[in-house]
Amino acid sequence: MATYNPAQSQAAEGPKAALSRRTTRPYVNPYVGAILLGIVLFLSFFITGNGLGASGGMNRIIVYFEDLVAPTHIDRTPYLLEMAGGDKNALDSWVVFVGIGVIVGGAISGWANGRLKFVTDRGPNIPVRLRWVMAFVGGAFMGYGARMARGCTSGQALSGGATLSVGSWVFMIAVFAGAYALAYFVRKLWN
Amino acid sequence: MPTFPLPLIQLFGQGGAYLIYLAIGIAFGAVLEVSGFANSPKLAAQFYFKDMTVIKVMFGAIVVAMLLILLASGLGLLDYNLVWVNPTYMWPGIVGGLIMGIGFILGGFCPGTSLVAAATLKIDGMFFVLGAFFGIFMFGETVSLFDDFWYSSYMGRFTLQDLFQVDAGVVALVVVIMALFVFWGSEQLERIFGQKDLKIEPRWRYGAAGIIVLVGIILVVIGQPTTEDKWARMQTERETQLADRLVQIDPGELFDLMRNDRLKVVMLDVRSEADFNRFHILDARHILPADVPAALTDFHMEQENTVFVVMSNDEVAATEVWKLLVAESIPNSYILGGGVNAWLDKFSSDDFKAQYALATNIQPVGDQLHYNFPESLGARYPVSAPDPGLFHELEYESKVVLEIKRGPTGGGCG
Numbered sequence: 217m218a219t220y221n222p223a224q225s226q227a228a229e230g231p232k233a234a235l236s237r238r239t240t241r242p243y244v245n246p247y248v249g250a251i252l253l254g255i256v257l258f259l260s261f262f263i264t265g266n267g268l269g270a271s272g273g274m275n276r277i278i279v280y281f282e283d284l285v286a287p288t289h290i291d292r293t294p295y296l297l298e299m300a301g302g303d304k305n306a307l308d309s310w311v312v313f314v315g316i317g318v319i320v321g322g323a324i325s326g327w328a329n330g331r332l333k334f335v336t337d338r339g340p341n342i343p344v345r346l347r348w349v350m351a352f353v354g355g356a357f358m359g360y361g362a363r364m365a366r367g368c369t370s371g372q373a374l375s376g377g378a379t380l381s382v383g384s385w386v387f388m389i390a391v392f393a394g395a396y397a398l399a400y401f402v403r404k405l406w407n
Numbered sequence: 408m409p410t411f412p413l414p415l416i417q418l419f420g421q422g423g424a425y426l427i428y429l430a431i432g433i434a435f436g437a438v439l440e441v442s443g444f445a446n447s448p449k450l451a452a453q454f455y456f457k458d459m460t461v462i463k464v465m466f467g468a469i470v471v472a473m474l475l476i477l478l479a480s481g482l483g484l485l486d487y488n489l490v491w492v493n494p495t496y497m498w499p500g501i502v503g504g505l506i507m508g509i510g511f512i513l514g515g516f517c518p519g520t521s522l523v524a525a526a527t528l529k530i531d532g533m534f535f536v537l538g539a540f541f542g543i544f545m546f547g548e549t550v551s552l553f554d555d556f557w558y559s560s561y562m563g564r565f566t567l568q569d570l571f572q573v574d575a576g577v578v579a580l581v582v583v584i585m586a587l588f589v590f591w592g593s594e595q596l597e598r599i600f601g602q603k604d605l606k607i608e609p610r611w612r613y614g615a616a617g618i619i620v621l622v623g624i625i626l627v628v629i630g631q632p633t634t635e636d637k638w639a640r641m642q643t644e645r646e647t648q649l650a651d652r653l654v655q656i657d658p659g660e661l662f663d664l665m666r667n668d669r670l671k672v673v674m675l676d677v678r679s680e681a682d683f684n685r686f687h688i689l690d691a692r693h694i695l696p697a698d699v700p701a702a703l704t705d706f707h708m709e710q711e712n713t714v715f716v717v718m719s720n721d722e723v724a725a726t727e728v729w730k731l732l733v734a735e736s737i738p739n740s741y742i743l744g745g746g747v748n749a750w751l752d753k754f755s756s757d758d759f760k761a762q763y764a765l766a767t768n769i770q771p772v773g774d775q776l777h778y779n780f781p782e783s784l785g786a787r788y789p790v791s792a793p794d795p796g797l798f799h800e801l802e803y804e805s806k807v808v809l810e811i812k813r814g815p816t817g818g819g820c821g
Contacts, residue, residue: 243449246460247590247612249442250467256434257472262479263427265412265489268435270519274536275543282547295550310428317432318519319526324433325440326527336530337447337515351447351531354514355521355538356545358507362518363546364557365503367493369517370435372500373465376493378472380567380578383495387504392462394508399454402512406451 238330257378266310267375271359271368273315275299280306311371339406350405365390409486409640411479436523445524447515447531454512457601459593470586474622477579481629483640488707488736497560514538564704576626583623587616634700638734645733649726655744658753659801661716665690666795670809671713673706675699677728678719678747682776684783688750689792691718696728706737714807718743718750723774738810748777754793 243249260268276299283290283300290296300306326332338347362368365387367376373391376384415424442464443449452458479485511517516524516535524532550557567582568575590612597603638645648654656664664672674691676683683693694702706715715737719725725742732740743750751764763778770777786792 243443243446243460244441245609246442246463247467247609247615249438249460249464251471251615252438253435253442253464253468254471254475256431256438257468258475258479259434260431261472261476261490262411262485263413264415264424264431266428266491267493268431268519270517270522271539271543274518274522274539275547278540278544279547282544293547293551294554296547310425313425313428314432314435315522317429317434318436318439318522320429321433321436321438322440322445322523322526323436325437326445326523329441331440331445332527334528334530337524338531339448339451347531348534351514351516351534352538352541354510354512354516355535355540356542357510357538358514358516358518358521358535359510359539359542359544360546361503361506361508361510361542362539363503363543363550364506365500366496368507368519369465370519372493372504374468374472375491377465377469378476379490379492380473380575380582381493381495382565382567382570383497383500383562384493385567386495386497387500390501390504391508391511394505395454395512396508398509398512403455405513406448406515407455 238328240330253374254378257374261375261379264310267371267378269311269314269367269371269375270318271362272309272311272371273313273318274359275363276306276309276312277315339404341407342405347405409480409483411485412489435519436526439520439523440527444520445527445529445532447524447529447535450520451512451515452601455600456596459597462593463590466586466589470583470619473579473582474619474626477575477626477631478622481576481626481631483632483636486736487631488703492564492566495560495562495565496558497562499557499559510542564707574627575631576623576629579626580620580623583619587620590616634731634734637736638730641734645730652744653806654729654740655722655742656716656806657744657801657803658750659798659803660805660807661743661750662754662793662798662801664714664716664807669712671710673709673713673715674743675715675717675728676719676747677717677724678774681783682720682747684785685776685780686747686751686778686784686788687786687791688718688747689786691786696724696731699728699731700735703732703735703737706732712809713739714809715740716743717741719746720748720774720776721746739807741807746774751778751790754798755790759788759790 244252257268260266279290279296279300282296283306290300291302323332336344336347338344342350358368365372369391372384373388377388415427419427439445443460444464449458450461453461476485476487476490480487507517514521514535516532518539521532521535521539525536566575567578571578594605594608598605661672661674664670674688676687676691676693677696677699680693680695687693715732717725717728717732717740722742722745725746729740729742745752763780765777765779
């Protein structure tokens with residue numbers, strides 16, 4: 217289906233410990249994925265009034281542990297206070313449960329489709345360790361930017377896009393602009 | 408009144424509501440996984456035009472969800488007022504988006520997809536998740552340094568249909584056409600840069616394209632319900648409430664609500680500015696009926712324990728505004744029974760009445776003050792803020808029942 221070549225990207229890899237003996241199935245056609253994701257997103261809005269989210273849940277998990285270690289620090293920082301000030305439990309929020317669901321759903325689907333294996337996906341010309349470093353660095357940028365933008369690709373782009381929020385559409389353009397602008401300079405990472 | 412979104416907590420309790428969110432998350436994670444979003448080189452290939460799965464799935468999902476949301480709202484099944492629309496903070500969104508773009512191309516994931524990648528045991532996904540946790544933590548620790556920026560360019564609930572001043576259906580149709588163009592362009596790019604054979608693409612996608620265009624046209628034709636449509640749907644039920652005087656609260660009840668620390672009372676004084684300046688209840692907010700529609704989004708953002716009380720001189724103007732509020736599903740809306748006149752009757756002293764009250768036989772009919780104030784003292788009369796010491800254990804029939812709010816107040820990726 218896709219043009220991307222698995223042999224190229226999942227280059228000869230260290231230990232590939234498949235946790236299920238199921239044969240690896242191909243990914244679904246992107247348009248099928250789009251329709252399924254659209255229906256999930258719609259049902260979320262239809263039933264709950266909320267969209268989807270991922271970074272918000274991760275945020276609250278971090279703040280929960282921060283609150284265990286340094287509750288007074290939380291109470292002095294307005295941004296953190298809103299989530300975990302005083303008696304508030306940072307985990308007491310819908311978005312945390314969506315986040316946990318994402319992990320569970322991803323794992324179930326990966327298992328059912330024979331894709332549950334320890335592997336480092338990377339471009340053909342990048343060493344495994346450098347890929348790990350870049351994943352961490354990219355994650356840090358992503359996490360920081362997602363909180364600044366008040367939502368990630370799920371909470372802003374998908375949810376706000378479907379409800380036609382102006383800010384979310386502009387945000388979406390900014391994400392793609394940022395990535396495309398840098399793509400050429402880091403092409404060695406992926407090609 | 409539209410049934411959806413459901414009052415989850417009322418129906419299933421807090422635990423049940425969280426189980427529903429968990430189920431939604433599971434479906435979300437599974438769909439991301441089967442679409443290949445746990446595979447970083449596949450995601451990154453988007454930025455080298457080799458594999459446009461990211462844009463196809465994202466834009467396609469947005470289109471499908473948008474059409475279904477507007478269709479459900481157009482048919483009166485879903486209350487769009489109660490659907491969370493990400494508030495616009497323009498510049499933080501742009502800067503945050505650019506930073507995320509950098510993270511995307513360096514790390515190969517976004518937060519949601521990295522969770523799925525880590526869940527399917529991809530080691531690069533796990534490192535990305537750790538990095539995302541670190542970035543999120545750093546944001547929490549540094550946001551106080553640029554608070555002013557982070558709260559700047561706030562535009563509230565601001566949709567594309569507000570921006571372009573057209574019906575939501577028109578926006579939807581334009582978005583559909585844009586999406587089809589993007590899908591076509593993506594396939595061409597995949598053919599050129601990814602050496603992909605377009606013949607293996609499924610033929611049914613043309614049919615799907617036809618369906619979304621058709622739904623877009625249907626949305627333009629049926630339109631979105633206006634306030635009048637919404638009122639018409641609930642008219643019978645609400646007229647009965649008005650006739651049974653279930654929503655007209657006694658001035659005494661308002662007085663007690665104002666002093667109830669567990670509630671926030673928003674008093675909307677919808678009289679003319681002249682009357683408002685002559686006399687009003689302390690902390691009442693002056694708003695002309697014509698300005699109420701523009702204020703609805705703010706009212707929707709009020710906290711859960713907010714009670715809205717509309718008042719005019721008697722009840723006529725207030726009742727009209729109340730109809731608007733309930734039609735636009737503002738929770739906990741009430742009318743001050745008997746209006747400002749009843750308030751004055753109840754809380755003013757005999758001296759005050761002797762000085763200002765019009766004699767019963769010359770009291771004007773219609774929505775007029777029954778008092779004559781030679782000076783415009785606003786809220787500086789004692790009766791604007793009656794002394795609780797003089798008025799305790801007031802007798803009235805209590806009518807305010809707090810509804811549990813449906814839909815989100817603080818949603819988004821919060």
